[in-house]
Amino acid sequence: xxxxxxxxxxxxxxxxxGIIDFEGNVYSLIxxxxxxxEGGLHPGLVRDQHLNNFMKIVNRALTEAKISIKDINxxxxxxxxxxxxxxxxxxxxxxMLSQLVNIEIVGVNHCIAHIEIGRxxxxxxxxxxxxxxxxxxxxxxxxSGRYQIFGETLDLAxxxxxxxxxxxxxxxxxxxPKIEKLALNSNNYIQLPYVVKGMDLSFSGLYTAAKxxxxxxxxxxxxxxxxxxxxxxxxxxxxLTEVTERALAxxxxxxxxxxxxxxxxKRLQSMIKxxxxxxxxxxxxxxxxxxxxxxxxIGWTGILRYQAEGRHEINETFIKPKExxxxxxxxxxx
Ligand code: AMP
Ligand code: MG
Numbered sequence: 001x002x003x004x005x006x007x008x009x010x011x012x013x014x015x016x017x018g019i020i021d022f023e024g025n026v027y028s029l030i031x032x033x034x035x036x037x038e039g040g041l042h043p044g045l046v047r048d049q050h051l052n053n054f055m056k057i058v059n060r061a062l063t064e065a066k067i068s069i070k071d072i073n074x075x076x077x078x079x080x081x082x083x084x085x086x087x088x089x090x091x092x093x094x095x096m097l098s099q100l101v102n103i104e105i106v107g108v109n110h111c112i113a114h115i116e117i118g119r120x121x122x123x124x125x126x127x128x129x130x131x132x133x134x135x136x137x138x139x140x141x142x143x144s145g146r147y148q149i150f151g152e153t154l155d156l157a158x159x160x161x162x163x164x165x166x167x168x169x170x171x172x173x174x175x176x177p178k179i180e181k182l183a184l185n186s187n188n189y190i191q192l193p194y195v196v197k198g199m200d201l202s203f204s205g206l207y208t209a210a211k212x213x214x215x216x217x218x219x220x221x222x223x224x225x226x227x228x229x230x231x232x233x234x235x236x237x238x239x240l241t242e243v244t245e246r247a248l249a250x251x252x253x254x255x256x257x258x259x260x261x262x263x264x265x266k267r268l269q270s271m272i273k274x275x276x277x278x279x280x281x282x283x284x285x286x287x288x289x290x291x292x293x294x295x296x297x298i299g300w301t302g303i304l305r306y307q308a309e310g311r312h313e314i315n316e317t318f319i320k321p322k323e324x325x326x327x328x329x330x331x332x333x334x
Pocket of ligand 1: 014132133134135158159160162163174175176177180260261262263264265266291292293
């Protein structure tokens, strides 16, 4: 039987278990996603849901893969970055299983995992990556032994910004797909703050301005939600595209990878595809099953790390909620 890794994702809304072999074949992937009834992600409530459900998710993943926990050779978990109380649940589950069943354990960085699953599933070698999700907005590429960050958000993450705006507009979570749909009904662009600072992005002014347009009675003008949704997307995605293109020109990479939950957006895909073509770079979107947070990407990155550097000791498995992806050297790529 092939060697198997059980990957545990637990950085934010999604508790996920993926079972993957050392060649990259995924046997099962089970997600349990916290959906807030109102407001944003309350870390305490997310933690409770993950704590209540983890064993069910582990068992479903094992059943679907038609194996028992004893068949697992390695346990990988998301160690950084993320919401502290939520990260802890994944780390606890990993440590408990590792010690109960005597399986080697390895912690991985969640952002690096988004890129590694993209390299695996899109069969590309050395991409410039745009990682856009509920909690992250990062343009990165492999340079000098690390995944260097060329651009990132200075405040809100793109997914969180769109979800917050959608919530203000009375739409329920997640707002991203609903805003995408509304935007298709308009091509009436309303000027909104476009903020790129060097290679970094800021979405908070854009968010506030779009929110004020919704309350536009104050200005005596009635704005249509379709027009605001369209303008919000055009502005935010234009900013992302500008920074991605600049990083592409600088790094001269020949592949571009779009990943994270917001990668599902067709308008964003078409913008990034366009600039990739302009620079003769191959464009790939991570298959949607693996684009959002998932345990398979954690498992795969755990395998890469384990093969290059070996296991972690239990006293090395504490969570690091703020650790950045450029903190790590990447031995499996050098
Ligand atoms: P993740 O954090 O990677 O699991 O992705 C979740 C985020 O992706 C949420 O903010 C969603 O609103 C966002 N998202 C999902 N589908 C779309 C879409 N079609 N357009 C924009 N955002 C989306
Ligand atoms: Mg993510």
